[in-house]
Amino acid sequence: MIGRGRFLTLEGVDGAGKSTHVQWLAERLRQAGRDVLVTREPGGTALGERLREMLLSQPMSLRTETLLMFAARCEHIEQVIAPALAAGRWVLCDRFTDATYAYQGGGRELGAAPVAALEQWVQGGLQPDRTWLFDVPLEVARARRSQAREPDRFESEADAFFVRTRAAYQARAQDDPGRFRVIDATQGIEAIRQELAQDLRALLQEAQ
Numbered sequence: 001m002i003g004r005g006r007f008l009t010l011e012g013v014d015g016a017g018k019s020t021h022v023q024w025l026a027e028r029l030r031q032a033g034r035d036v037l038v039t040r041e042p043g044g045t046a047l048g049e050r051l052r053e054m055l056l057s058q059p060m061s062l063r064t065e066t067l068l069m070f071a072a073r074c075e076h077i078e079q080v081i082a083p084a085l086a087a088g089r090w091v092l093c094d095r096f097t098d099a100t101y102a103y104q105g106g107g108r109e110l111g112a113a114p115v116a117a118l119e120q121w122v123q124g125g126l127q128p129d130r131t132w133l134f135d136v137p138l139e140v141a142r143a144r145r146s147q148a149r150e151p152d153r154f155e156s157e158a159d160a161f162f163v164r165t166r167a168a169y170q171a172r173a174q175d176d177p178g179r180f181r182v183i184d185a186t187q188g189i190e191a192i193r194q195e196l197a198q199d200l201r202a203l204l205q206e207a208q
Contacts, residue, residue: 012134015141040094056152106168134185
């Protein structure tokens with residue numbers, strides 16, 4: 001009988017550097033013999049990617065933005081994440097619901113209650129088994145964003161938005177220390193990967 005896979009997510013403000021490590025993590029898991037699915041939010045499905053384009057570029061109300069995030073997530077869970085986990089695959093996702101708590105709930109000041117209501121409706125009991133939060137000070141994230149591509153609608157927000165977003169992420173991590181591992185993302189890539197590798201070994205041992 002195939003056991004349930006593991007659901008692993010990466011989080012952090014824009015410029016934290018989390019996406020640098022996604023494929024590396026996937027390769028480490030494959031080397032350990034795990035069947036890995038790499039995906040992202042918003043996105044992960046044909047419909048989700050179309051919604052992603054809208055969310056990153058089109059002005060809209062906060063309620064619309066939050067509902068579209070969960071619309072994309074609902075499709076993602078039903079079509080991709082849940083079937084993969086049921087088949088014993090390990091799912092590695094660049095952002096999940098913690099991002100909605102941080103960006104819409106914190107950054108845009110919607111608050112946690114509406115996000116929690118939608119989370120329960122869309123996800124039921126589904127939660128990541130591990131979330132790595134890549135944490136950097138505002139000035140570091142800003143400098144990294146300035147070196148990247150043309151900024152999207154979120155990356156173009158003012159500093160105060162990212163201060164609130166980071167604080168919301170930190171609060172999430174403090175409230176659920178069993179799931180979260182906070183990574184000091186000001187470190188060099190190799191130092192970060194040493195931390196990730198150590199935690200991966202623990203996860204793999206637990207899954208045996």
